[in-house]
Amino acid sequence: MASYQQWTLFVSLLCLVSATMGAPPRKPISVPFGRNYQPTWAFDHIKYFNGGNEIQLHLDKYTGTGFQSKGNYLFGHFHMQIKLVPGDSAGTVTAYYLSSQNAEHDEIDFEFLGNRTGQPYILQTNVFTGGKGDREQRIFLWFDPTAAYHSYSVLWNLYQIVFFVDDIPIRVFKNSKDLGVKFPFNQPMKLYSSLWNADDWATRGGLEKTDWSKAPFIATYKGFHIDGCEASVEAKFCATQGQRWWDQKEFQDLDANQWRRLKWVRQKFTIYNYCTDRVRYPTLPPECKRDRDI
Numbered sequence: 001m002a003s004y005q006q007w008t009l010f011v012s013l014l015c016l017v018s019a020t021m022g023a024p025p026r027k028p029i030s031v032p033f034g035r036n037y038q039p040t041w042a043f044d045h046i047k048y049f050n051g052g053n054e055i056q057l058h059l060d061k062y063t064g065t066g067f068q069s070k071g072n073y074l075f076g077h078f079h080m081q082i083k084l085v086p087g088d089s090a091g092t093v094t095a096y097y098l099s100s101q102n103a104e105h106d107e108i109d110f111e112f113l114g115n116r117t118g119q120p121y122i123l124q125t126n127v128f129t130g131g132k133g134d135r136e137q138r139i140f141l142w143f144d145p146t147a148a149y150h151s152y153s154v155l156w157n158l159y160q161i162v163f164f165v166d167d168i169p170i171r172v173f174k175n176s177k178d179l180g181v182k183f184p185f186n187q188p189m190k191l192y193s194s195l196w197n198a199d200d201w202a203t204r205g206g207l208e209k210t211d212w213s214k215a216p217f218i219a220t221y222k223g224f225h226i227d228g229c230e231a232s233v234e235a236k237f238c239a240t241q242g243q244r245w246w247d248q249k250e251f252q253d254l255d256a257n258q259w260r261r262l263k264w265v266r267q268k269f270t271i272y273n274y275c276t277d278r279v280r281y282p283t284l285p286p287e288c289k290r291d292r293d294i
């Protein structure tokens, strides 16, 4: 008969295994902004702290600002820790996304739509493949994203694109090439982030305007490490394709625990899903077949 000690050891090992399985194993490493990123525009609206390990984007009535990765990447796991604009952020949009820089571009988007003080942010996600987007999903978050840093990440391999919020999958875009849907696989992408005024659409569909007396609006970032396969812009494949951790079996699909969490997000926090919008799409977009069973 197993002793109590053996039993507790067994249980704690079990917990350890189930806690680490499937979840992206790498935690963001602290590196300064300048290692992997550079400002895109309005350089003076980016402020640096703690040796560049932490930055702020400032939006005022003159301009917003943004930054981008120096490198281009084909597949990987891309993290950012963000503390969104606190207080009255109505009309502002903070975005964190991957995008290729050509006409028929691929893009993977997180967009945070601000709100009046005390009203919830919306997180909108979208996926463009071969220049085609219109795949919006919108959720409320289960925490106040302005009170502390939270991690927002994208896992991208040949099998799937997964959006994570604090390691909880909030969206999966499966490779549905077999259904005739393009999947990003041969156009290297850069990472981008920006903060700008979008009060023509962002908050309650544009009804709530930006209150400039509350400016500057400030979003704070850290965690500038990038875990991806770096490639030149023209590269059609990654030199280490298939060999990196994000390519391995356990990252080719969500595990049972992750599916459960995604279902929880679906049931409790989803506001909009293009896959269920029958007015806009009388015929279901093909990739939505893979979205239905969630």
Ligand SMILES: *[C@@H]1O[C@H](CO)[C@@H](O)[C@H](O)[C@H]1NC(C)=O
Residues within 6 Å of the ligand: 113, 114, 115, 116, 119, 120, 121, 122, 202, 203, 204, 205
């Ligand atoms: C802002 O708050 C209102 C009222 O709670 C809500 O209807 C809306 O979805 C929220 N978010 C945005 C970005 O409009």
